[in-house]
Every structure is written in structure tokens, then in C-alpha cells.
Amino acid sequence: MQRSIDLKWAAIALSVALIAYLALVPLGFLLWQSFFTPRSAAKAAELTLENYRIAYASAETARLFLNSLQYAAGSAAFAFTVGALLAWMNERTNTPFKTLFFALALIPLIVPGILFTVSWIFLASPKIGLINLALQWVFSTDQVFVNVYSIWGMIWVDGLHYSPMAFLLMTAAFRSMDPALEESALMSGASVLQTARRVTLKLALPAIVATLLILFVRALESFEVPALLGLPAGIHVFTSSIYQAIHQYPSQIGLACAYGVTLLIITTLGIYFQSRVTGRGSKYSTITGKGFRPRPIDLGKWRYFTAVLFIAYLLLIVVLPFLVLVWSSLQKFYTPPSPGALQNLTLDPYRFVFNHAPLGNSVWNTIVLATGSATVIMLVTSVISWITVKTRMPGRWLLDNLASVPLMFPGIVLGLAMLIFYLNVNIGVYGTLWILFIAYLTRFLPYGMRYNTTSMLQIHKELEESAQMSGASWGTTFRRILLPLLKPGLIAGWIYIVIVSTRELSTSILLYSPGTEVVAIVIWELWENGQYVELSALGVMLIVALFMLVVAAQLLGRRFGLKEA
Amino acid sequence: MLKVEQLCTEYTDERGRVVKAAQDVSFDVPTGKFFTLLGPSGCGKTTTLRSIAGLERPTSGEITVDGALVYSSAGRVFVAPNKRKFGMVFQSYAIWPHMNVFQNAAFPLEVGHAQANRREIRDKVMRVLDTVGLAELADREATALSGGQQQRLALARALVMEPRLLLLDEPLSNLDAKLRERMRFELKRLQNELGITTIYVTHDQSEALALSHEIAVMGEGRIVQIGAPRDIYDRPCNKFVADFVGTTNFIEATVLARENGADEYRLQCAIGELVARSVRPLARGDSALLSIRPEDIELSAHKPHGANVCEGTVQAKVFLGEYLDFEVSVAERVLLARVHPSVDCAVGQRTFLQMRPEKCVAINQS
Numbered sequence: 036m037q038r039s040i041d042l043k044w045a046a047i048a049l050s051v052a053l054i055a056y057l058a059l060v061p062l063g064f065l066l067w068q069s070f071f072t073p074r075s076a077a078k079a080a081e082l083t084l085e086n087y088r089i090a091y092a093s094a095e096t097a098r099l100f101l102n103s104l105q106y107a108a109g110s111a112a113f114a115f116t117v118g119a120l121l122a123w124m125n126e127r128t129n130t131p132f133k134t135l136f137f138a139l140a141l142i143p144l145i146v147p148g149i150l151f152t153v154s155w156i157f158l159a160s161p162k163i164g165l166i167n168l169a170l171q172w173v174f175s176t177d178q179v180f181v182n183v184y185s186i187w188g189m190i191w192v193d194g195l196h197y198s199p200m201a202f203l204l205m206t207a208a209f210r211s212m213d214p215a216l217e218e219s220a221l222m223s224g225a226s227v228l229q230t231a232r233r234v235t236l237k238l239a240l241p242a243i244v245a246t247l248l249i250l251f252v253r254a255l256e257s258f259e260v261p262a263l264l265g266l267p268a269g270i271h272v273f274t275s276s277i278y279q280a281i282h283q284y285p286s287q288i289g290l291a292c293a294y295g296v297t298l299l300i301i302t303t304l305g306i307y308f309q310s311r312v313t314g315r316g317s318k319y320s321t322i323t324g325k326g327f328r329p330r331p332i333d334l335g336k337w338r339y340f341t342a343v344l345f346i347a348y349l350l351l352i353v354v355l356p357f358l359v360l361v362w363s364s365l366q367k368f369y370t371p372p373s374p375g376a377l378q379n380l381t382l383d384p385y386r387f388v389f390n391h392a393p394l395g396n397s398v399w400n401t402i403v404l405a406t407g408s409a410t411v412i413m414l415v416t417s418v419i420s421w422i423t424v425k426t427r428m429p430g431r432w433l434l435d436n437l438a439s440v441p442l443m444f445p446g447i448v449l450g451l452a453m454l455i456f457y458l459n460v461n462i463g464v465y466g467t468l469w470i471l472f473i474a475y476l477t478r479f480l481p482y483g484m485r486y487n488t489t490s491m492l493q494i495h496k497e498l499e500e501s502a503q504m505s506g507a508s509w510g511t512t513f514r515r516i517l518l519p520l521l522k523p524g525l526i527a528g529w530i531y532i533v534i535v536s537t538r539e540l541s542t543s544i545l546l547y548s549p550g551t552e553v554v555a556i557v558i559w560e561l562w563e564n565g566q567y568v569e570l571s572a573l574g575v576m577l578i579v580a581l582f583m584l585v586v587a588a589q590l591l592g593r594r595f596g597l598k599e600a
Numbered sequence: 601m602l603k604v605e606q607l608c609t610e611y612t613d614e615r616g617r618v619v620k621a622a623q624d625v626s627f628d629v630p631t632g633k634f635f636t637l638l639g640p641s642g643c644g645k646t647t648t649l650r651s652i653a654g655l656e657r658p659t660s661g662e663i664t665v666d667g668a669l670v671y672s673s674a675g676r677v678f679v680a681p682n683k684r685k686f687g688m689v690f691q692s693y694a695i696w697p698h699m700n701v702f703q704n705a706a707f708p709l710e711v712g713h714a715q716a717n718r719r720e721i722r723d724k725v726m727r728v729l730d731t732v733g734l735a736e737l738a739d740r741e742a743t744a745l746s747g748g749q750q751q752r753l754a755l756a757r758a759l760v761m762e763p764r765l766l767l768l769d770e771p772l773s774n775l776d777a778k779l780r781e782r783m784r785f786e787l788k789r790l791q792n793e794l795g796i797t798t799i800y801v802t803h804d805q806s807e808a809l810a811l812s813h814e815i816a817v818m819g820e821g822r823i824v825q826i827g828a829p830r831d832i833y834d835r836p837c838n839k840f841v842a843d844f845v846g847t848t849n850f851i852e853a854t855v856l857a858r859e860n861g862a863d864e865y866r867l868q869c870a871i872g873e874l875v876a877r878s879v880r881p882l883a884r885g886d887s888a889l890l891s892i893r894p895e896d897i898e899l900s901a902h903k904p905h906g907a908n909v910c911e912g913t914v915q916a917k918v919f920l921g922e923y924l925d926f927e928v929s930v931a932e933r934v935l936l937a938r939v940h941p942s943v944d945c946a947v948g949q950r951t952f953l954q955m956r957p958e959k960c961v962a963i964n965q966s
Contacts, residue, residue: 218655218753221681222688223708224761230682233711237698273777 043509050418051434057477058440061452065299068455069292086289094466095271103255103272103298106265110257113194118201119243121225121348126209129331130341136349137206137433143352144199145581147538148259149558150574153567154356155192156263157363159183165359168371184268193260195352197253201246208242238359241312241392246310252302256445259540263562273298274447274541281451281545288455295448303443357578364571366489384572394573397552400468401537404553408475409483409532413525416483417491421517423501424491435484441482449478454545460595474542479532486528490521530588534581601631601797602652607661609644609651618644621647622658623821629814632795634788638808639818640844645801646769648818652799653688653767654681665764685712687758688767691774692751695742701753702738705729708761724760731790732756748779756788759794766791766798772807784810805845809833813945817841835879838963842891849897849935851890853962855882865962871930872910876960888962894938896959899926899951908955914947 072081089098125137138335143151158165161179170180182188216238220230261275271279273294280291334341363369364384368374388394416438422428423435441449453474457465464470494517502512518525540555547556554577561570609622620643629635637645650656651671652663660673670679672755685710696704702725709721716724732752737745745753751771758766771787788811789799802808808815809829816826817840825837836842839850853869853876863877865933869890876890903909912930919941926937928951937953945951 213692213694215690216696217693218653218681219688219690219694219757220683220696220711221708222686222767223687223711223757224682225707225711226682229711233707234696238696541687567906 038086045508046513047422047428048417050415050422052319053320053415054419054434054437054480057473057480058437061444061449061456061477062440064459065292065295065448065452066454068288069296069439072289085291086293089290090293099271099273099276099294102186102265105186106193106270106272107251107254108198109186109190110194110254111247113190114198114201114249114250114254115205115243117194117198117348118203119205119246121198121202121345122205122209124341126206128334128338128341130334130338130345132342132345136345139349139353140199140202142199142582143196145534145538145585146196146356147540147555147558147574148196148257149263149555149562150360150480150578151196151356152192152259152263153562153570153574154360155183155188155195157359157369158355159188159191159238163369163371165371171402184264186270189251189264190262192264193254193257196260198251198352200253201250204246204249205242208239208246211242212238244312245309248305248312252305252309255302255305256447256541258445258447258544264459274445277447277451278544280538282288288451290584291451292455294447295451298445299443299448302445306443306562360571360574360578362571363568364575369567384568385576387569388572388576391557391569393552394554394557396550397554397557400471400551401553401555404468404471404475405533405536408472408479408536409529412476412480412483412532413487413529416480416487416528417518417521417525418513420484420487420491421513424488425496439481441477441479444478446478446539447545449474450542450545453542455476466551468551470546471551471553474546475536475539478539478542479536482532482535483528486524486531487521490524491517494520526588526591530584534584537577537581572582601633601666602629602635602799603662603664604648604652605662605664607648607651607658607663609647609656609658609749611647611656620821621656622651625818625821625823627816627823627826629797629799631797633813634791634798634800634811636761636800636802636806636808636812636815638802638815640819641663641803643818644821644857645803645818649767649769649799649801652765653686654679654684657784685761685763686765686767687757687761687763689751689754689769689771691770693694693771693774694755695745695750695753695757697743699742700738701729701734701742701745704742705756705760708757728756728760731759732786747775748783751775752786753782755790759796763796766796768800770802771800773802773804780807787811805960809845819844834959835877835961836891836963837879839889839891842963847893847894847936847938849890849894851892851933852965853888853890855884855888855962857885858882860956864866864957867962869933870933871912874955874960875907875957876962878929878962878964879959880964882962884962887965889965891961891963892935892955893959894925894936895923896955897928897935897937897939898954899928899937899939899943900944900947900954901951903952904954906954907957908960910958911952912951912953914945914949914951917945917947926951936940 045459069086070082070084072083072085075399121140125133157163159167159181161167161182161184164181164183171177183192212235217230217234220234256274258274258278261270261272262278265272265275266279277291277294277298280287280294300475362372365380365382366376367379367381370379419434419438423431444452453470464473465537498520499512499516502516507515538555539553541561543553543556544559547553552560554573558570558573558577561573605626607622607625608620610618610620612618614881625644625648627635637648639645647656651658654670657678658671658673659732661671662669662673663671665684669677669678670676670684671898696707699707705728706721706725709716709724726735726738732755734749734752734756737749738917742750742753751774754771772783775783784807800808800811809832812829814826815829817824817832819840825832825841832841832845836845841852850867851871853867853874856866856868856873858864859866859875863879864875865878865882866873866875867888867890874890878888882888898904910930912928912935914926914929915929915934918925922941923938924941924943926945928935928937930953935953
């Protein structure tokens with residue numbers, strides 16, 4: 036009996052310590068560094084406000100701020116419009132091929148941002164962009180029709196890439212609404228428009244605002260599009276400016292921190308408002324009845340139009356980007372498709388990739404980091420979610436909040452904070468794979484928490500209590516009862532974390548050193564070196580590998596009754 | 601008033617299979633009557649109600665209200681649900697959480713075609729809220745109401761536009777037992793006072809028996825029997841109805857002969873020779889099923905006079921407050937008898953059972 040209590044408290048103490056360390060230490064050092072001059076061998080760090088003065092006194096910062104807001108708001112609005120329209124078509128109308136569309140529309144979520152951006156450069160850059168070339172050929176002019184290196188190009192690419200996220204969130208909103216609420220408005224004599232305006236829209240408002248805020252914060256945090264499309268065009272946003280401040284010589288860590296803190300404040304505000312809106316919205320979902328299947332709206336002939344919209348969307352988001360990567364990966368050097376270029380198809384880029392020395396190492400690093408962090412996160416958060424859900428321990432709300440602190444960190448700001456901490460506190464982590472491992476643990480901890488909390492809430496307290504009454508210790512109960520019951524959520528969360536950490540670029544870009552590259556970094560370096568065809572070959576293989584992982588997960592899920600991720 | 605003729609409604613489920621939810625459903629409801637669709641879950645009663653509402657589009661049939669078609673497959677008529685002017689209470693109540701009590705009840709008056717002015721709306725809404733006993737809560741947030749209050753608000757919202765027809769989809773099933781019983785009386789009183797034609801859907805037989813002028817028992821998409829509550833209870837036309845409505849003892853039997861009464865027969869069964877009534881004519885040698893309600897079995901220590909008497913042993917006895925349940929074994933059959941709690945009979949004791957012939961129902965099995 037004595038031992039079991041010890042084990043329980045040891046597990047709790049360890050989890051709490053780990054969470055506090057992961058979540059708070061980088062945050063503290065980021066704040067600290069933003070008020071100090073860099074420490075060097077010759078000079079100790081001094082307290083200063085210079086970083087903020089430089090950051091805020093220049094007219095450049097006002098531009099930066101406006102650019103960031105315009106980019107994030109535009110991308111969020113675009114992603115939302117596309118995602119919400121598709122969700123409505125998919126949930127509430129009789130458009131053909133709905134189920135197939137649902138599966139296909141989620142593919143972009145597994146494609147790394149850097150690859151999606153690169154493929155859109157191939158499609159819509161002013162010089163080599165396929166869309167421009169095709170339109171120029173049709174109208175026989177030299178005019179540039181679309182330019183991806185512009186604020187609108189950035190909004191287009193980023194908004195398109197994250198529209199599946201809006202699609203998922205709005206689909207959930209549509210599904211959670213009791214259809215009887217709309218039907219009773221109809222029975223009251225309201226027209227379809229009146230019902231939409233006075234009932235459906237009002238009820239969906241919290242979900243709409245929350246979705247927009249999530250998309251807005253995410254766009255503020257995005258790095259790939261601003262770096263690849265914004266920097267060449269001179270359009271700077273916070274994330275790309277942090278990257279530049281670190282990568283210029285001498286690097287201006289203090290300035291980067293001032294930017295980082297500013298960005299952190301904006302994203303924190305965004306997440307705060309989003310959680311408030313969601314909290315207020317939850318009262319709307321307290322009354323639910325038996326879910327009678329909602330009657331899909333009969334679009335008549337218009338359903339062919341909506342089907343065409345589905346197909347056009349899939350072309351833009353899956354087919355064209357992937358095909359252009361495949362095409363490019365079969366060339367010696369990048370040439371737009373033409374009958375002449377068709378003669379020069381080659382597998383050289385794939386040969387190059389296989390013989391590229393850093394690659395094998397980076398694949399190994401990626402696998403180790405992705406599976407390692409996913410495993411540790413899912414196990415640790417299972418204990419933490421047990422504490423926050425099942426116990427009445429004082430201070431468990433603090434633990435819950437601590438575990439979601441990393442959500443506020445944009446990837447690049449987290450990278451920056453870790454960089455500062457492990458440069459200042461030398462425990463032999465900097466420059467090794469460990470720093471990336473710790474970064475991934477921190478960054479994806481909230482995801483593990485979300486998966487485990489959801490499944491933990493579904494486990495009735497009595498299942499655990501009856502194990503205790505049968506004489507099982509806490510450790511045994513956790514291992515024999517809770518973990519098996521959590522399994523579907525554990526596996527789903529594990530796969531999700533493996534996928535997102537394989538795609539991860541914005542944190543790793545500040546933390547890698549020679550020998551500890553991951554695959555996303557290798558792609559980044561190939562891009563910097565102008566090795567586009569080799570990049571495409573690697574990209575095609577990565578997408579295929581991730582796709583197979585998801586398909587395998589789906590098949591496994593069907594066998595073990597895994598719930599939708 | 602409401603006439604439903606050969607209504608069929610189908611839908612395709614998530615796996616793409618066609619479900620025949622309602623098949624060949626026909627019934628008539630006179631003005632001012634309370635008509636109930638009763639059946640187990642999945643029997644098509646809710647689908648039938650939603651077809652009347654216009655929330656489902658039937659595949660064939662005809663629905664007429666006050667002589668006017670609202671749906672006809674032959675005439676290609678389909679009046680949209682918001683043009684039908686029916687009041688409806690949903691099982692989940694579907695109270696709009698973003699409006700307060702008054703706004704919820706006023707909504708039908710604000711959106712209809714014959715739009716009333718502000719004062720008229722206020723008067724009508726307050727009158728209907730008063731009727732259901734929610735007048736003092738008019739300004740309260742709808743989400744702050746208890747289950748019973750939400751149910752009344754849903755009813756007020758359905759009544760406020762003075763509908764031609766009131767449709768109720770299991771409105772009492774989400775309430776606790778005590779409240780359900782009280783609301784049952786309220787509903788009956790309201791319906792009587794307003795004289796509004798009402799279609800009621802439920803799976804609860806006691807609700808159906810208590811409230812209705814007429815009941816249609818449904819099973820597997822079809823109407824099995826239509827009749828007044830007493831008819832349904834006392835003269836079930838088949839095993840499904842006898843089993844679903846109330847508790848009963850089933851005994852297999854063979855017809856021996858017709859008795860002196862017009863519809864009485866003598867039958868041979870495991871517990872002896874019994875005299876029973878039949879709704880449909882039986883012939884000698886037919887196999888039949890006897891249905892005897894537990895409350896129609898009388899127990900006595902001494903052998904009583906009259907027909908349908910047999911002897912058995914008390915196996916178990918359960919005290920339920922308002923009555924006593926006995927399990928009595930008779931010739932290896934166990935019968936359930938429900939008697940007044942004053943009857944005294946110990947477990948293991950011999951007892952005589954008597955069943956009055958007019959209370960025994962023979963159902964034709966061949």
C-alpha cells in the first residue's frame with residue numbers, strides 16, 4: 036500500500052516538474068534576453084531597453100506589423116471562406132461524391148508547408164510559373180498574370196494550404212448543431228433565408244469566430260510562406276524577421292527576442308479570445324436531442340456545379356502541386372513542361388538524393404525525433420491528463436494551463452527561446468539531437484494533452500475504482516486499466532505527432548547544426564542552394580511516405596476501432 | 601381534419617442502403633382529437649410524423665389537412681414545412697439557446713407571412729406563456745430553464761401561431777418520472793381546452809393510453825392496429841400489439857369449439873380448458889395464442905365457482921406498493937398475476953386462479 040502511493044506521487048511529481056521545465060524555462064529566458072545585451076567572452080550581459088527601442092522606433096516595425104496583420108488576416112479569411120463553403124456543401128447538400136471528397140480534402144494537411152510553397156512557386160512564379168506560361172501561350176503576350184511573390188500570392192498559398200483545417204473545424208461545427216433547432220424554425224413558418232440568418236448563423240457564430248481566430252494565429256506563426264515568398268519580394272513579417280535577425284552577421288539575438296516577445300503577445304491574445312469565445316459557445320451545445328440525420332438540401336441541377344467546385348479545389352490543392360513536383364523531379368534542371376522537355380526525362384535527381392550524404396543521416400534523425408517525441412509525449416500527457424481529469428488535486432488547473440503554454444509559442448519563437456537558453460546554460464545539449472528532441476517535446480505537448488484529455492473524459496471513474504476495489508495498486512490500475520482504455524486516443528495522438536514533427540521546419544531551423552539535420556532542413560538547404568529538381572525528388576518521396584503512414588494508420592484504425600484523428 | 605393515405609417514406613442511411621421507414625400508412629384524425637402513433641424505436645412513427653410536418657419528403661401517398669392537399673405523389677404536391685402552419689414540439693425541444701423565453705415564443709409570429717404588429721405579438725406571446733405557466737419567466741435566458749420548463753416553452757412556441765395541427769415528437773421522454781406524469785395531465789388539459797387536433801408520437805404505452813382518443817400501434821414501418829385505448833388494450837389483434845401494449849401472459853392453445861357467446865371459444869391449452877374471446881372468427885382445430893393480462897387473474901384460497909379456474913403453486917411474490925405481483929406455476933407454466941396488496945398468499949402455497957372469459961383474448965395463429 037505504502038509503495039503504491041509513493042509511485043503515484045513520484046509519477047505526478049515527475050510529470051509536473053517536466054511540464055514546468057519544458058513550458059516555463061524557454062519563456063523566461065526569452066523575456067530575460069529581450070531586456071539584455073548579448074553575453075560574450077569579453078563582456079557580461081547588461082540590462083537594456085535598446086532591443087525594444089530598435090524594434091519599435093523604426094518605421095520598419097510599423098510596416099512589419101501591418102504586413103503581418105494583413106498577411107494573417109487575409110490568409111485566415113481566405114482559408115475560412117473556402118473551408119466553410121466546402122464544409123457546408125459536404126455536410127448539408129446532396130453534392131455527389133461527398134465521402135470521397137472528405138478523404139481527399141485532408142491530404143494537404145500531411146504535406147509539409149515548404150513543399151506546398153515550392154510547388155506553388157513552380158506553378159505561379161512570374162518567370163517560370165506554369166500558370167503564367169500557359170496563359171501567355173494562350174493569349175500570346177509577355178504579360179505576367181499571377182505573381183506568387185506578393186502579399187496576395189502569400190495569402191493565396193498559405194490560405195489554400197490551411198483551408199482543410201478550416202474545413203475540418205467547420206465540419207465539426209455543422210455536425211454538432213442539433214438539426215431540430217433549424218427544423219423548428221422552419222415549422223414556425225420561417226423561410227430558408229430567415230432560418231439561416233436568425234438561427235443557423237447565430238448559433239454557428241461562436242464556432243465561426245473561434246475558427247477565424249485559430250486560423251489567424253496560425254498564419255501569424257507560419258514561417259515557410261513568408262520566408263520563401265515574402266523575403267524575395269521584400270515583404271517582411273514577424274517570423275521571417277526573427278529568422279533574418281538571427282542569420283545576419285553579427286546576429287542580433289536581442290532584436291530577435293524583442294520581435295519574438297511581440298509576436299508571442301499577439302498570439303497569446305488571439306488564443307485567449309478564442310478560448311473565451313469557445314467557452315461562451317459551449318453553453319449553446321448544452322441542449323442536444325437524439326441526432327436525427329439532417330435532411331440534406333436538394334440542390335437540383337446546382338449539385339453538378341458544386342461537384343465541379345469540389346474537383347477544382349482538389350486540382351488546386353492536391354493534383355497540380357503534386358504533379359508539378361513529380362515533373363520537376365524527373366528533370367536534369369528545372370524546365371517547364373513542353374514536348375521538348377519530355378525527351379529529357381531522367382531519374383538523376385532520385386539518384387542524387389540517394390547518394391546525398393546528409394540525407395541518410397537526416398532521415399534517421401527525423402525518424403528518431405518523431406517517434407521518440409511522440410512516444411514520450413503520449414505517455415507523459417496520459418499521466419497529466421489523469422491528474423487534471425480524474426483527481427481533485429489542488430492546483431491541477433495550473434498544470435492544465437502549463438501544459439498548454441507551448442500553444443502560444445510560434446515555432447520560430449520557441450526555437451529562439453531554446454537557442455538562448457541552451458547557449459547560456461551549457462549542459463551539453465546545444466548542437467546535439469537532444470535540443471531538437473526537447474524542442475519537439477515542448478512544441479507538441481499540447482497535442483498529446485488534447486488527445487489524452489478527450490479520451491480520459493470518456494473513461495468512467497468507476498472503472499478505475501473497481502480495479503482498486505479488486506486490490507490493484509495505482510501503478511497496476513494505470514497500466515492494466517487506463518492505458519488499454521486510452522489506447523485508441525494514444526495511437527491516434529502518436530500518429531498525429533509523428534506527422535507534424537516530420538513536417539516541422541520553423542523550430543528546427545534555428546536549432547540544427549551540421550550532423551543533426553532533419554529531412555525538412557535538408558529540403559530547406561536544397562532550396563537555398565537552388566537544387567530544385569533534387570528538392571522535388573526528395574519532396575515526392577517524403578509525401579508518398581507520409582501518405583502511406585496515414586493510410587496504414589487508417590487501416591490499423593479500422594481494425595482496432597481507432598477513432599478519427 | 602387530417603387524412604393520411606398510403607404514405608410511404610424511405611431514406612438512404614450512411615452506408616447507402618435504402619431504409620423503408622414508413623410503408624402504406626393510412627389513418628384519419630377528426631378535428632379536435634388526440635391521435636397517437638405508438639411503437640418501439642425504429643418502427644417508423646417519427647418518420648411518419650416528420651412526413652406530416654414536411655421535414656421528410658415521402659416517396660408516395662397523400663396527406664390532406666382540412667380538405668387541402670399538403671402532399672400528394674400523384675398530384676406532385678409538396679407544401680414546404682414553413683408554409684404548412686403546423687406547430688411542432690421536438691424531442692430535444694430545440695429551444696434556441698441564443699434567445700430568451702419571450703424571443704423563442706415570439707419567433708413564429710415574427711417570421712410568418714401574416715406579420716403581426718409589436719403589440720399584437722406581445723399580447724399573444726404573453727397569453728400563450730401564461731397558458732403554459734411561464735409568464736413570469738418571459739425575460740429569462742432560455743438556457744437557464746429546467747427540463748420541464750423547456751418542454752413547456754417548446755409547447756408555447758408551437759401553440760403561439762394558432763396552428764391547424766399540433767405535432768408532438770416524444771415530448772415527455774426527456775423528463776423524469778414524476779414530472780412526466782404531471783406534464784401528461786397538463787397536456788391532456790391543454791388539448792381539451794384548446795380543442796386542437798394533435799398528433800402524438802411515443803414509445804411509452806401508458807402515455808398513449810392515458811392521453812389519446814385513438815391510438816395507432818406501429819411495427820416495422822406499418823400500422824398494426826388502430827383503435828381507442830380500451831380496444832387496443834382489451835382486444836389486441838395480434839401478438840405484437842398484446843406484447844407491446846401492457847404486460848401479458850401468453851399461452852399456446854388449440855380451438856376446441858365455439859361457445860354460446862358470439863365471439864367466445866373453448867380452447868385446450870397447457871393449463872387446461874379455457875374459454876376466451878376472439879376478435880376474429882376461429883375454426884375448430886386452429887392454433888391460437890391466449891393473452892391474459894396479469895391484473896385479470898384472480899387468486900383465491902378456495903376453489904371459486906365459474907369458468908376458467910385452475911390450480912397452481914405460488915413461486916415468488918413481489919411487493920410493488922400499489923399492487924402485488926405473484927408468479928404462479930400451473931402445470932409447468934409460470935403465470936404472472938397482479939393483485940391488490942391485501943391478498944395474502946405465502947410462497948409455496950397452493951392457490952386457485954380464475955380468469956374471466958371476456959378478459960382472455962385468443963389470437964389466431966394459423
